[in-house]
Amino acid sequence: MYLFKRFLVILALQLVILSFISTIFVFNFNLEREALKKQSKQFTELIAKQAGSFYSKNKKNFNPKDFLVFIDKSIGIDELASSFAITRPNIISIYLAEDINSGLVKAGVDQNYQKDDKADINRNTKFFFNNKYVAIKPFYINNQDKPYGIVRVEIDNIPLFFRTLSTNAVFYLLLFLILNNQAFLFYLWTKKKKPAGSDLEYIKESSIGSIKIMQKILNQIIDDHDKDKRNK
């Protein structure tokens, strides 16, 4: 029972330490994720601007190859891929407003062509968090008020999760060891006081017993001595 109690205390302590480290990890991960979100928004804005410019000139005869050549000339295809350091989008979706309105494609936008956070297509919950970030930006042609289409970019957060974990692993490891050492030192500090108290109690109890015996013996000796005196 004593060992089981001890094991439970150790387990609880390890869980407290790990939950503390997990909190720090979540904080680090959120920082990285916010940076990636910002980068994705800027990236989507850039593509939307280029798409607006391209569609203004080639509205009728749209050819994906021409658009790629246009992007390659204006931004650079290789630069597009290398603009994201950790995790980058594999697909950039360009949907026209007429296709979205007719229900041909699910773009995950509301009536104003802004991102709808509640849409199923914008969410992918795995490992207890939404591991998909979607950036959506409408684009306009010829200074029209209504968007002509949208640019949609999906980013996977899972590589970011592992990246944060692997880059900070040494820090987490050291933190784990230091907190364990601190817990052990605390245990030693409290353990030193406890035996002192219990020893005194033990001495006190045993001393009282022996003093009682000694008192009994001494009383017998005194009685004997008194008897001897009276007999003489």
Added chain:
Amino acid sequence: MFRISIIVFLFFLINIKDVEAGKLYAATAFETINANGKIEFSGIYSNQGIESNIFLKFIAKDKYGEIIEAAKIPINSNSTKILGRKDKIYYNFVINSKPSDIYSKELYFTSE
């Protein structure tokens, strides 16, 4: 024992590598809806090494995460020559599934 297992796990994380080693570094693809109402992918593959048989793998999943379409498309099938470093190939393909049924898409290049 518990502590040792955690230390081993953390060391494993330090040395974590890209487990999908077969995947190639490639530029982002563009997705559009063509005149027939089908999803059309187009992009430019820039060869970073001296790869020869390059394939594009595409997986489309529905709302429930089930695969509804998967394709493996050869990128340099028309050319017999080995791709050189920095060579660019334009690719374009159309997928058959209804666009509104697709909830997630995966697209990556492999060399075999």
